[in-house]
Amino acid sequence: GIQVEQSPPDLILQEGANSTLRCNFSDSVNNLQWFHQNPWGQLINLFYIPSGTKQNGRLSATTVATERYSLLYISSSQTTDSGVYFCAVAYNDYKLSFGAGTTVTVRA
Amino acid sequence: NAGVTQTPKFQVLKTGQSMTLQCAQDMNHNSMYWYRQDPGMGLRLIYYSASEGTTDKGEVPNGYNVSRLNKREFSLRLESAAPSQTSVYFCASSGGLGIINQPQHFGDGTRLSIL
Numbered sequence: 001g002i003q004v005e006q007s008p009p010d011l012i013l014q015e016g017a018n019s020t021l022r023c024n025f026s027d028s029v030n031n032l033q034w035f036h037q038n039p040w041g042q043l044i045n046l047f048y049i050p051s052g053t054k055q056n057g058r059l060s061a062t063t064v065a066t067e068r069y070s071l072l073y074i075s076s077s078q079t080t081d082s083g084v085y086f087c088a089v090a091y092n093d094y095k096l097s098f099g100a101g102t103t104v105t106v107r108a
Numbered sequence: 109n110a111g112v113t114q115t116p117k118f119q120v121l122k123t124g125q126s127m128t129l130q131c132a133q134d135m136n137h138n139s140m141y142w143y144r145q146d147p148g149m150g151l152r153l154i155y156y157s158a159s160e161g162t163t164d165k166g167e168v169p170n171g172y173n174v175s176r177l178n179k180r181e182f183s184l185r186l187e188s189a190a191p192s193q194t195s196v197y198f199c200a201s202s203g204g205l206g207i208i209n210q211p212q213h214f215g216d217g218t219r220l221s222i223l
Contacts, residue, residue, distance in 0.1 A: 041196065098151045
């Protein structure tokens, strides 16, 4: 299967700061998704983004499929942004392979 | 709009006991999935069902069985629970057939401890 590496593993931010999370993958993909797991364990789909750029409020994501990476941008971070961010890529029509995640802590 | 509903939310079992985790979705999705999440790791696919009447193995299927009861429901069964199966289990669904061009939607998880 495809290898998915996320960096950094941990990130501590002061409220209001901006940050960038990175996802590298080892092979061509036809599906890439970003998820946020909140401190209560719920997994929320943030973006479906196999290529290009998308924005949703203070969050945006860019995937450069030809170079096998994706970036998730958090601007003006808030304490509610805390949690674990996962990148997941598809290696066939039905299977997503997840990275180990980036744990984000936003301090007030 | 409930989305993906999992029951139970918490469960403690003794080694060797059996149990079934239930999952139902109300989004008319074709594909459903079961994952497990262990501390410090991403999710790993146990089984999936591309459409009603079909099931297939994922990365870590040993020790589990599944049933796609109908389009809405997809259950996961542990026949003889082992401590290594202590984990958080997530059910997910996606529209269309598979995940091409489709985001996945997750339930809130079942926290399972096996003593």
